[in-house]
Amino acid sequence: MTDSAVESTDRKILQLLASDGRMSFTDLGKATGLSTSAVHQRVKRLEQRGLIQGYGATVNHAELGLPLTAFVSIRPIDPSQPDDCPDRIRDITEIESCWSVAGTEAYLLKVRTATPAALEDLLGRIRNVANVSTRTTIVLSTYYENRPVTD
Amino acid sequence: MTDSAVESTDRKILQLLASDGRMSFTDLGKATGLSTSAVHQRVKRLEQRGLIQGYGATVNHAELGLPLTAFVSIRPIDPSQPDDCPDRIRDITEIESCWSVAGTEAYLLKVRTATPAALEDLLGRIRNVANVSTRTTIVLSTYYENRPVTD
DNA sequence: GGTGAAACCGGATACCT
């Protein structure tokens, strides 16, 4: 069930934490007009309710040696066999995201590699392990990624 | 220039912060065998070098009232006119990510909306403001998103 | 770059409204 009542103070807190995950409870309090402990309580509740799923640092993949980003569309080769593709590819570390999608293809992946050769190798592994065909779209430039969308 | 020398302690720190952006310097120290202040220095340096681009909370969009995720492929209608599509759509808040891509289409967007009707409205706004045609792929289910990929 | 100590500030909790 979608426990929908997320009221405006909680939304504000979520928005602030989405754009600065290390903001202190004190600063969140100043921004929302609440005391530190009231904010503290609310954040813990938001974590428990699963509205905050976690916290992460955004890493510069290009500088880290993974300058190549691509989207891989996936279509099962044999429609009669059980489709457990997400399970089969779960341990491939280059895969950042995995969605199932509507349309002519079944899944969409977002992947990161060091070089075109590494991407080629990755595509081979995906095809082998999941018995699928792939269609790859290379990212030329990233304007922005994972901007907070809270309304 | 890509200042490539990111050695193993820094990589470890980046990996830990990518999966827990609120981890304390004390705990990072325990995990890396360094003192709190040494980790502190390293993290500040990683932030300044731009290897850490920021920190964010991961928000549950479905529970927040934005259960619909979609990818929108974009193609300019008039190839002769200046292509400033990313600038023109920058202020549309439903757009979470914007990439330029190789292939038959020019850009790829990831968007979040409350309902199919809101998606329809969003697509209209994108087409109007940027003079483009769109092709939309709806996400049926998200297995995982933004998993840390550090090697 | 690293350590360890000291001052300071934020997080966590108990208690009261």
Added chain:
DNA sequence: AGGTATCCGGTTTCACC
């Protein structure tokens, strides 16, 4: 549910190696 007071642990800075 929110505020106040308190305690403890984390953050930050600095002198030294």
